[in-house]
Amino acid sequence: MIEFKSVSKTYSDGTKAVEDLSLVVPSDGTTVMVGPSGCGKTTLLRMVNRMIEPTAGSVEWDGTPIKRLKKTVLRRQMGYVIQNGGLFPHRTILENIGTVPELLGWDDRKTHARAQELLELVGLEPQLGRRFPAQLSGGQQQRVGVARALAADPDLLLMDEPFSAVDPVVRADLQELVKRLQTDLKKTILMITHDMDEAITMGNQVAVLQKGGQLAQFDTPEEILDNPASEFVADFVGRDRGYRSLTFAGAPELKLERVRTVRNAAFERGEGRSDEPVLVVDGEGRPQGWADPQRPGRLLGLGSTFTNPGAPLREVVEAALTSPTGLAVAVGADGRYAGVISDDAVMQHVRAYRAGVAESQVTRQIRSEEDAEAARIEAERQAAEQAADQERQRAEAEALAEQKRSAKGRRKRRGGATAVKPADAPASEQPADVEPEGEKP
Ligand SMILES: Nc1ncnc2c1ncn2[C@@H]1O[C@H](COP(=O)(O)OP(=O)(O)O)[C@@H](O)[C@H]1O
Ligand SMILES: [Mg+2]
Structure with missing residues (x-):
């Protein structure tokens, strides 16, 4: 450390x-x-x-x-x-x-x-x-x-x-x-x-x-x-940062769909299916690109692919964003074509993840509000305790003063004013029977 x-x-x-x-x-x-x-x-x-x-x-x-x-x-x-x-x-x-x-x-x-x-x-x-x-x-x-x-x-x-x-x-x-x-x-x-x-x-x-x-x-x-x-x-x-935070979204469980695959970009589309997305794979079944519907025999780029299962959501989003067909292509651990998922379906996973984050933020917010409330109550309790303490001390002091006053009153009634010397009496008011020090008789 x-x-x-x-x-x-x-x-x-x-x-x-x-x-x-x-x-x-x-x-x-x-x-x-x-x-x-x-x-x-x-x-x-x-x-x-x-x-x-x-x-x-x-x-x-x-x-x-x-x-x-x-x-x-x-x-x-x-x-x-x-x-x-x-x-x-x-x-x-x-x-x-x-x-x-x-x-x-x-x-x-x-x-x-x-x-x-x-x-x-x-x-x-x-x-x-x-x-x-x-x-x-x-x-x-x-x-x-x-x-x-x-x-x-x-x-x-x-x-x-x-x-x-x-x-x-x-x-x-x-x-x-x-x-x-x-x-x-x-x-x-x-x-x-x-x-x-x-x-x-x-x-x-x-x-x-x-x-x-x-x-x-x-x-x-x-x-x-x-x-x-x-x-x-x-x-x-x-x-x-929103996109980056997808790095931590983990690997969602995805439902893959299938598209038609061919070995050769120069293939027969057949009647009435000109906009069907067709994926071209090599001899090992590894995706090579999308067949270009406008230019028969040509390939559109593949975009990035992701490994399923296990790819973090960010990679799946990346694959959907870079795919010319809006279909993110999944491959197995061996690199072979495994299926596709549409950008809409990917966004649903993003939404679910964001909702989870928002929820944890709300929980955190509530928790911090609860903490603040608890702190406020505690502060109030302490203040009240302090006030009660002060009040008790004041009352005790008053009771003591009252006791002293009444004791003084009792002595006064018993022995007359001269017997009691006020604590703060100046020296000149000392009783006459005390000899001032150093004075010759
Ligand atoms: N030997 C030095 N003499 C004077 N200023 C320095 C010296 N080394 C670095 N600085 C200054 O200190 C600041 C921090 O530098 P540095 O630690 O290299 O920052 P970074 O690695 O974050 O770019 C900069 O303003 C830099 O110009
Ligand atoms: Mg540096």
Whole structure:
């Protein structure tokens, strides 16, 4: 567990990069910090491995202030991945991966074996190990960056916008890789990105930061999408947050329909059926595209397909939106055509999901109203109790005063006025039988 305790960082030129930020990064799972460029993300991340020291506050690791830990020891326990992999250009891939083991003084054979093992773990062919970084694609370099960070089996993986320089397809693969590593190796991952979609995909919890390194919201991705804490968060999450929140809609049970399938786009439509949608599949039964009713023999694009059962609702919506016929095409786990579902039917599932979300929001609203009511009643009860207390004290004080007054009255009646000296009588009014001190007789 990493805990930021009221940390601030003001650079020597006066730039306030982080201000009074407190945040707990739990040990299991992935925590993502997301925010616009310049909001202090890199500064925060580098505070964890002490590449940057905070100007105020502290960072603790499982309760120990990291200031007390030696930088070299600390960094061995924390893998660090940066954009573009940050590989050494003149060292081979295997040498790059073996950097930390080498620093730790492992012998060559052990280092080499570990590097080979990691190359495989991140999904790279063994022969790539002899190449230099420039001979690898951006995505491959990034995989090497991840492998290098894992070399000494650190507990914590710090990742600074690791996938922002690769194309969306490669990025999705890398995200899958890191998710798999997280579940398999159980590392604590602290990752930063400026991309909300990436934050949603990767984070078990997401910290949204705003300019000046202030925390705008720290929550699960679902909560952030459904209940942004402020105007800033809502803006940052973006207009399509409704669509994005479908990511969490789970996989609905869908009723599929069938359409006519053919092997060859040049087929006989037959009489009076010119607008019937016809799906073209290959020899294995995998969908290839829709037959174009206007231009016989030609294919319309397929759009995206989804796997049934199991596809999250967002993928089904995507398939319906990208299909030229409005029919989303389902395939089985083997990639073969399984059936279709219409965009109308998909929207019904979306509506059902939204109704569920709205209901949970209403429940939450009612609960918070009930909480507020309970708090109000409790405050009233306390106020009444206090008033009663004060009244009791006042009455007691009055009774005491009354007792004193009547006692005084009784003494007066018994012994006459001179026997009783008022407590606050001035010295000059002392009774005559007392000799003033120091006076000669
Ligand atoms: N060494 C530095 N000296 C002065 N200002 C810096 C330094 N490093 C970063 N900054 C400034 O601090 C702010 C936060 O930077 P950074 O942590 O890199 O943000 P992010 O990673 O979110 O883009 C920015 O305004 C940046 O210009
Ligand atoms: Mg940065």
